[in-house]
Amino acid sequence: MSYTSEIAARRMALLCRAPLVQTRRQFSTTIAAQKSTTETVKESLKQVDRKVSDKLVDGINVGSAAAQKVAGVAEAGGSKARASAEELRGEAKGKASELQGELQGKASELKGEAKGAAKEAEGKVKGSL
Template sequence: MSFLTESVARRMALTSRIVWVQAPRQFSTSIAARKTMTESAKDTIKTVDRKVSDKLVDGINLGAKAAESVTGKATEANYKAAGSAQEIRGKMKANSEELAGRAKGAAKEAEGTIKETEGAIKGAAKDAEGKAKSAL
């Protein structure tokens, strides 16, 4: 064997994944490296796998952002609800105090009316007593 063919044969024996093909150039002795069909398919599958996994990661990130947004809005709604509850409690307390004041006023007014009525009854009783004594 000549030196060139022997070195080419050694190179081909050492590299099992790459098929060496003579370049289609007339005035060159370089050898072009080409991949087999299975290696090309593996590379294509790796590329597709990588793109799919990148999209899945993007989807997971979007899901996490959506969950974070929902959690934030729920927390905000809880704070608003708590604020509304406090506001409603304050209004109810003010209304109950107002109604208690009105009830006290009505009670005082009724008490005054009762005293007036008692006074009128006592006066009428004294008048009746005076009339009864004078009639006797």
């Protein structure tokens, strides 16, 4: 190998390694993944909405099951069937009102939690300023 080609080869080897050694890391001053107050409230409201929806679906399922029982009993005919149908209707109404009460209680509880979380997050934001 000639002298000039040997020098060129060494310089090329150094040039190839140079960027690997001299790379710099990025520097950022952004706040690390903190949620804003509105995002916290939105998430809380989504959770409330989801739980309310689940309770409503349970109520609908109970109502349809009761309706199927009533329809099955009504097909049997007679006064016993009517009495059973009325009884099942009463049970269905009672269960529906019970679920509605639970639903309203859970919704108000979660609403209070969401308000508390929003106030807490707002306090943290004001405290950090």
